[in-house]
Amino acid sequence: YNSCAFIIRNEFTFVNLILDNGSITSDWSKTTNEWLPVPTITCNQKVDVKMRNSSIIKADNFILGNAPNSIVGEQGEISMIKIRQLTLKNNGKTSISGNLVIEREDTNEYRQLEVTCATTGYDESKHSIESCSGIINGGNEGGDPSDPEFPIIxxxxxxxxxxxxxxxxxxxxxxxxxxxxxxxxxxxxxxxxxxxGVYTLNxxxxxxxxxxxxxxxxxxxGFTASNVVELKGIVEGITSNATPINFExxxxxxxxxxxxxxxxxxxxxxxxxxxxxxxxxxxxxxxxxxFEISIEFKKGxxxxxxxxxxxxxxxxxxxxxxxxxxxxxxxxxxxxxxxxxxxxxxxxxxxxxxxxxxxxxxxxxxxxxxxxxxxxxxxxxxxxxxxxxxxxxxxxxxxxxxxxxxxxxxxxxxxxxx
Incomplete structure (x- = not known):
């Protein structure tokens, strides 16, 4: 669990990781005035990554050696994975989704890779990422054609x-x-x-x-009934569509x-x-x-x-x-x-x-x-x-x-x- 700066000189290996306004980079470069990418991030077991509140992983080579893998961008400001090369060594599924943008230099296509978040080329996203060490990624003012539209799922x-x-x-x-x-x-x-907006629990x-x-x-x-606009539910085998239900x-x-x-x-x-x-x-x-519960909340x-x-x-x-x-x-x-x-x-x-x-x-x-x-x-x-x-x-x-x-x-x- 990382909510600040984690500086890796050579190689970083992990299994489960939560970044909450956290950054994983290498040293600061006085020559280029930027946080450098970690040379190698390698994971030989299936991984579960959650990134929240403007977090970032920056690496030259991101290697996943097992599967299934899940990388999810969660709440807060959008998070970022910025990598020059992605290497998948297993035929199992790797899913990258949520409130997240991927900047990637290589163009290797993997049949087992499922990406449903925003994607751009390396250094092409407009998003600025800031953690406790200041601005980790300044963003490209030229725009981001893959920038997700609200509401973000x-x-x-x-x-x-x-x-x-x-x-x-x-x-x-x-x-x-x-x-x-x-x-x-x-x-x-x-x-x-x-x-x-709408919260769904399965x-x-x-x-x-x-x-x-x-x-x-x-x-x-975490909330009161007065904040709810509509409550619906689905039970398998009883109804195919969400029907209104009530709080007790x-x-x-x-x-x-x-x-x-x-x-x-x-x-x-x-x-x-x-x-x-x-x-x-x-x-x-x-x-x-x-079963499924769907709750629509009042905005804000x-x-x-x-x-x-x-x-x-x-x-x-x-x-x-x-x-x-x-x-x-x-x-x-x-x-x-x-x-x-x-x-x-x-x-x-x-x-x-x-x-x-x-x-x-x-x-x-x-x-x-x-x-x-x-x-x-x-x-x-x-x-x-x-x-x-x-x-x-x-x-x-x-x-x-x-x-x-x-x-x-x-x-x-x-x-x-x-």
Whole structure:
């Protein structure tokens, strides 16, 4: 993660990279009064690059040795990749998209290269890039015929997996597969003032590993309902066009209920609580069911930072409300329940939540009933405790995410395989 100047004398190698008003260049040249390109940037594993707020990569030779690769320009002022030569050594797909301009000297064509952002020749873009070291690229005043028109479409194709245990406030079997849902892609149109126009979230309900009725919802923490012009939704197999939907009533934050009955949503018949995609070679296993939420905002009301993944609170409903008590919700650790969620179980069973301490859905051992993983995730099979399947899970979650951040890359094989 780089938000300032990174100066590379010879060669730079990376896998995942976020530039937020950051620059990757070589030394400053007193002869030509410019930041020189890095001689070689080489990546032999598949890469994921996100560039935000006037960031730049400047290189003589940019080499990608594996695939698939994703390079995405995100929010803020346009970012830039300025390279003399691009070398792709693998036949897999390399995608370059979003709020980004590529200045490129060579003209090599690659069948596996998909570029949907603005492109120009080397030194031909009019865009000026400025970071903490001043102006990194001055821009060509002659104009840029490929300059994107507003609204700019920004896409975040990172997959996020949300996995839940429904037995809160007790551990239960702690297999974290009672509900598994993914956020597959987020896209938004950005106006010239930097605000968001239409925001679209694409997700998939992947698995239901519970024998009781469960619901799934999303609480948006970065904006208010008053900033919304229109809300629409699509559910696979039910409608082919986006239809108007409503935020849930009596909520301080905007809340969308994806489904009230996850088993039915996945295609089970009414009152059929058979597991879906948590048992190996089970006849009830099937493809996940896709959903889409589209939100149009008032111009100038919502910024891209208001839609950050940390402000997207996916949660499950493990018991519906009745005449006496509010519904029971389970959220990712750290997120408070919605206004309709029951807090009377805080501190019961294994739970050690406290509204006063702003501590939510964490146990006395600092374990969580809901987690989010920033990639595809092989969830545990039914009845297999996540602590046994992923031996580094405990140290990750109890350290607040500081240790074993890649815990989800190593398991004992007792996971559901699509």
């Amino acid at each position: 920004v896409e975040d194709a990172t997959n996020y997996t949300f996995a839940f245990e429904d037995n809160w406030p007790t551990y239960g079997d702690f297999d974290l597969n009672d509900i598994v849902t993914t956020i597959d892609k987020v896209t938004f149109a950005q106006h010239e003032d930097g605000s968001v 997700g998939t309900l992947q698995a239901v590993g519970a024998s009781k009725k469960l619901g799934v919802g999303i609480q948006f923490l 009533s009596n909520q301080s934050n905007p809340v969308v209920i994806i489904c009230n009955d996850a088993h039915r949503f996945m295609g089970n018949s009414e009152n059929d609580r058979s597991y879906v995609n948590t048992l190996a070679n089970n006849s009830n296993n099937k493809n996940g069911v896709k 009301a919502v910024k891209p930072k208001d839609l950050n993944i940390n402000l997207l609170d996916v949660f499950i409903i493990s018991r519906e409300a009745d005449s006496k008590t509010k519904r029971i919700e389970v959220h990712v650790a750290g997120h408070a329940p919605t206004d309709l969620g029951n807090t009377k179980l805080f501190g019961q069973g294994n739970d050690k939540s406290s509204a006063e301490e702003k501590r939510y859905y964490l146990s006395s051992e600092n374990l969580a009933w809901g987690v989010v993983i920033p990639t595809d995730f092989a969830w545990p099979l039914e009845y297999k405790n996540v602590k046994d399947v992923y031996t580094n899970f405990v140290s990750w979650v109890t350290s607040g995410g500081k240790e074993n951040k890649d815990w989800y890359n190593n398991h004992n094989g007792q996971v559901f395989k699509k």
